Amino acid sequence: MALSVDPGVWLAAFLTLCIFSFLYKDNLFYRIAEHLVVGVSAGYWLVILIRQTLVPYFVIPLFRERNWNVIPGPLGLFLLVIAAFLGILIFTRFSTRYSWLARIPIAIIWGIGAGFVIPLSLQTKVIRQLQASIIDLKTVGTWDGFNSLLVVIGVLSGLTYFFFSKAHKGAVGSVAKVGIWTLMIGFGATFGFTAMARISLLIGRMDFLLRDWLGIIK
Amino acid sequence: MLRSWLYLGPLLFALSLPRGAYGQTLTAADTPNDHGKSITLSWTNPGPGTHVDQFNLFRSISSIGPFESTAVLKGEAHEYVDACEDLTNGTPYYYKIIARIESGDFEYPVAGPVVPEGQWFHTGKTVVLVFAVAFSFLVLLMIQRAREGRELYVRPIAGIDAVDEAIGRATEMGRPILFIPGISEASEVATIAAFTILGRVAQRTAEYQTRLVVPNVYATVMIIAQEVVKSAYLNAGRPDAYDEKDIFYVTSEQFPFTAAVNGLMLREKPATNFYLGKFYAESLILAETGFQAGSMQIAGTDELTQIPFFVAACDYTLMGEELYAASAYLSKDPLQLGTLKGQDIAKLIIVLVLLLGIIATTFGSDIVTKLLSIRL
Structure with a gap:
């Protein structure tokens, strides 16, 4: 392997080093890379939104196919126009007189978001977890059973910690203390796990610099 | 053959x-x-x-x-x-x-x-409906009680008590406050909770005449943040001090946003950083840069995998539901207090169902497990 002759690789390597220079201190090169990445990403998102949302979900069904396959017929097209109108209302933010109209689509976004998230959260984060935590106490003599018991203790003490209607004093305080210890042990494990993942990201960048750019490693 | x-x-x-x-x-x-x-x-x-x-x-x-x-x-x-x-x-x-x-x-x-037909109701998810109705009823009941003026106790949370201290510090130092309402959509529960705390912080910054900077990932979040801060400045009797340009959109990409905020922290040197809302892999990068810039930092997120980083690098961390509790605690709004109380009762019910399920399973009955089963 030899030093890369690809200008794209050189540019990527230069920008990587610019970002890495932040480890020393804020400097001109970091600022160049920072402004470049912010500008490029904002432009990139604009194009993505146009190509992946506006065109396939609005322009094509309304102007080319004249049919919305989710709700075929005139009703579907009418709903599309309503949705587009609500989207346009966001731009009333630029008017001092009509800026209040922007609250309507935002209220709809909030409402739909809550309606979508609440049943999903109940299903995945409450009921399924609850069901999985139900154990047979006769099995606690085995390692698997003992591990399950630890999970149950963690769940009960964790829930006690997040009980806000009672001060953490007396018995409640003691159980809550077990809860916070359980949480901290869990956080420690997560920290270590994620730190390893970050190191792999660093290895990926170093691999790019040493292999693709400098050609030092094969 | x-x-x-x-x-x-x-x-x-x-x-x-x-x-x-x-x-x-x-x-x-x-x-x-x-x-x-x-x-x-x-x-x-x-x-x-x-x-x-x-x-x-x-x-x-x-x-x-x-x-x-x-x-x-x-x-x-x-x-x-x-x-x-x-x-x-x-x-x-x-x-x-x-x-x-x-x-x-x-x-x-x-x-x-x-004849193929779509169904309005998924019978396999009846238990989800039962839980949703029961929890909603509890929340509405407690909101009603809060509106009747009943005293609803919420235990003190360390991170909340530090909010005023953090704002005071910024005022004394004459440096701005940085508030990041997460990097998720406006409909996210954590972002909604962050808006309530932002309102409280903005009211204090208006009173103390301290600059408040709010960079945003989404345009919709920015619009709401502007509304929240504007209302807070009006409530504080300082509409003239409100500067819309301080609540701005950066970009919708995670790491370019992080790079921009990092630069902002080192150049503006905010006295206090608030990271409240939904955060992902950028949490440690932000908190570490804030620490290097010498800022006091208060974080809060319901994203479990990011809490450890905030715990390690920030002065105070609101863990998970504490973020929502903080929102209710600060606003004293009956709606939010009632919701918090309703959630507390729901937690008690969950504990009872769990204990009941364990007892039933130990004695050879799987009735509770079956009642909780969801068919997709």
């Missing part, structure tokens, strides 16, 4: 009977709990012990055809879900199957008509 006879025996028996007379059945029914455009087929073997090489499935909109091929399945198959966008809800369909066996083809009687 003997093997061929073994196969042929039951086959000849089956073929000697009129179609379907042996009891070979093909049933077709609308697939339950879906948005329609799907029909479930099931069938029995052509004869006792008959080896089938493959099944050819055909569909038509008339009982007499013409039938078009929809699928070719292995001989072991006895069920198939015909789900495709070509099916129209409300239209009757007919199905037939031809089993390819060693000596030829065996045709099942035509099944149908069957």
Whole structure:
């Protein structure tokens, strides 16, 4: 392997080093890379939104196919126009007189978001977890059973910690203390796990610099 | 040779009977709990012990055809879900199957008509509805109590008490406050909670005449943040001090946003950083840069994997639901206090169900586990 002759690789390597220079201190090169990445990403998102949302979900069904396959017929097209109108209302933010109209689509976004998230959260984060935590106490003599018991203790003490209607004093305080210890042990494990993942990201960048750019490693 | 006879025996028996007379059945029914455009087929073997090489499935909109091929399945198959966008809800369909066996083809009687339809309610998720209704009832009940003026106690949370201290510090130092309402959409619960705390912080910064900077990932979040801060400045009697340019959109990409905020921290040197809302991989990068810039930092997120980083790098961290509690605690709003209380009662119910489930399972009953089961 030899030093890369690809200008794209050189540019990527230069920008990587610019970002890495932040480890020393804020400097001109970091600022160049920072402004470049912010500008490029904002432009990139604009194009993505146009190509992946506006065109396939609005322009094509309304102007080319004249049919919305989710709700075929005139009703579907009418709903599309309503949705587009609500989207346009966001731009009333630029008017001092009509800026209040922007609250309507935002209220709809909030409402739909809550309606979508609440049943999903109940299903995945409450009921399924609850069901999985139900154990047979006769099995606690085995390692698997003992591990399950630890999970149950963690769940009960964790829930006690997040009980806000009672001060953490007396018995409640003691159980809550077990809860916070359980949480901290869990956080420690997560920290270590994620730190390893970050190191792999660093290895990926170093691999790019040493292999693709400098050609030092094969 | 003997093997061929073994196969042929039951086959000849089956073929000697009129179609379907042996009891070979093909049933077709609308697939339950879906948005329609799907029909479930099931069938029995052509004869006792008959080896089938493959099944050819055909569909038509008339009982007499013409039938078009929809699928070719292995001989072991006895069920198939015909789900495709070509099916129209409300239209009757007919199905037939031809089993390819060693000596030829065996045709099942035509099944149908069957009409694909979408269902409004997913019966497999009834338990979710029960929980949602029960929790909603509890929350509404507690909101009503809060509105009646009943005293609802919320235990002190360390991170909340530090909010005023953090704002005071910024005022004394004459440096701005940086508030990041997460990097998620406005409809996210954590972002909504962050807005309430932002309102409280903004009111204090208006009173103390301290600059408040709020960079945003989403334009919708920025609009709401501007509304929240503007209202807070109005409430504090300082509408003139409100500067819309301090609540701005950066970019919708995670790491470019992080790079921009990092630069902002080192250049503006905010006295206090608030990271409240939904955060992901950028949490440690932000908190570490804030620490290097010498800022006091208060964080809060319900994103479990990011809490450890905030705990390690920030002065105070609101963990998970503490973020929502902080929102209620600060606002003293009956709506939020009632919601928090309702959630507390829901937690008690969850603990009781869990204990009940453990006792029942230990004594050999799976009734609680079955009641909690969800069919997707």
